[in-house]
Amino acid sequence: MNNEQSTQSVASQRERLGRIAYRFRQNPLSVLGLAIIIALVLVAVFAPVIAPSPRDAGYQGHPEVHFSEKYQSPSLEYLFGTDGAGRDIFSRTIFGLRLSLWIGVVVLTLAVLVGVPVGLIAGYVGGIPGSALMRITDVFLSVPPLVLALGVSVALKANLTNAMIAIAAVWWPWYARLTYGEVVAIKTEEFVEASRGIGASSFRTIFREILPNVIAPITVKISLDMGYAILVAAALGFIGLGAQPPTPELGTMVSQGRNNLPEVWWHSTFPGLAIFVTVLGFNFLGDGLRDMFDVEVQ
Template sequence: MAVLNNGSAPASVEEAVPAATISNAYKNWYRFSRNPTAVIGAVIVLIVISCALFAPWIAPYPEQVDNFVDFRARHLPPSWEHWFGTDNVGRDVLTRVIYGYRISLLLVVVVLGLSIPFGVMLGLMAGYFGGWVEIVIMRLTDIALAIPPLVMALAITAVLSPNLMNAMIAISVLWWTWHTRLIYSITRTLKTQEFVEAAEILGASKFHILFRELLPNCVSAISVKATLDAGFVILIGASLSFLGLGVQPPTPDLGTMVATGADYLPDRWWQSVMPGMAILVAILGFNLLGDGLRDMFDVEDVR
């Protein structure tokens, strides 16, 4: 109907068009809500984020987070008082897991906050300008991609002192490459669309074309990638801590807790298995949500 309505009958066009907008947003939500794994992912991610934000109110024993020792309560198995049991100095494991999510998510926010803007900007420039800009940026990216991130992070944290700050730096140093690659390939495709040429003819600046014309078309891809990334960043951060090169005790970090608890396996399993499960659940949640977002956007984004 709207196809034939070439502006000649504004009244009916007005009626038809906003309805289409609402139904688009609704269609997206409907598609997402009908995807059970995506919804499970979203719920898990929401729980993890709430734990991190409201840790002092959610955790059963907030006073037991770091510098707390109660030798009478050492190695207690899971019970109604201590759902996840207690650790080798008598601290509640559940409390420390909830606070552990704080550290993990802080790591995610800082790493992605540093690497996404940088990576996206380089990707946009390489894809749009081409020529030597593309050669320099993309060859640098290829070199950076050839280095395993965990090995690089190990090297950096070993040289600098091992702490949370340096772990963030170490992971960010290589993380941008994936975003550069992604945005580069999207930009290359977008560049052939006439709206980019149109903007050039209309006298738009390079800044406008990069950040007002091209970037808005990359947002859905970036959000999917960032969600999937969050899980991997948690894993790498935990791995660094597990190896003793990340967060140092007594700060409650999931990786450190798994490492400390591993000394008491298998009899006092809860001390390492519970934080390990917490890592697994968080990564699973972010991956399911990321896949769900990808399904939702891919169908809608007709490029």
């Protein structure tokens, strides 16, 4: 009997996964988003191999300069042209993409590690402790994200590490709010009551029964937020509060190139397009995951 039940459970899981995958494939933009993200990740991983001049991006040392080659327009030799120091913009854009993806991963990891436990505890415990945690969360949510990120960045020294901390400070409340709402809806379900009934600890109930059931909306939100986190990081770099030159960060590169527009249009255009494609890919993918799991996130 146990073997039969196990077989039925496996078959049910396979059927459910098949339906989820089918819903995802039915949305062409979702598939396009997944393809874009896979391509960008591969480019980032193999950046030292793909980039024709990795040393121009500071790979294994300080970025090299070639003033005799400065402001070369796009050509077969320099696909994206060169900047004011004669560095290959194509190579720097590839490494800038690599850095942007890394920023997104670090920021959202920090946001999830802070926000999800806060939401789990506030939703499960409730009462005065839960209300206090959510009021603190609401204080952060009441400030526009970019304004809060700017405030934290200004308070700290302008560099890449502090920029990531500033963006994480913006993002964790959204995960706390999302998790809180899901926990409040789930904690009265029968399987949670059954866990309490058999004497399971609160820790076990939260992390073994409740958390697995909020993974789907959290995953969808992460996929949607990756693009926005990268965009905010680029905005901080653009105004000089993020990664500092000569680090090949996309927002910083756009900012450096704006002073020579429109003559040296390629300096800002290609890093800007890299930001655009990255954000677009994650938005398409996030929309697909939202439809696939049939969840709503803010």
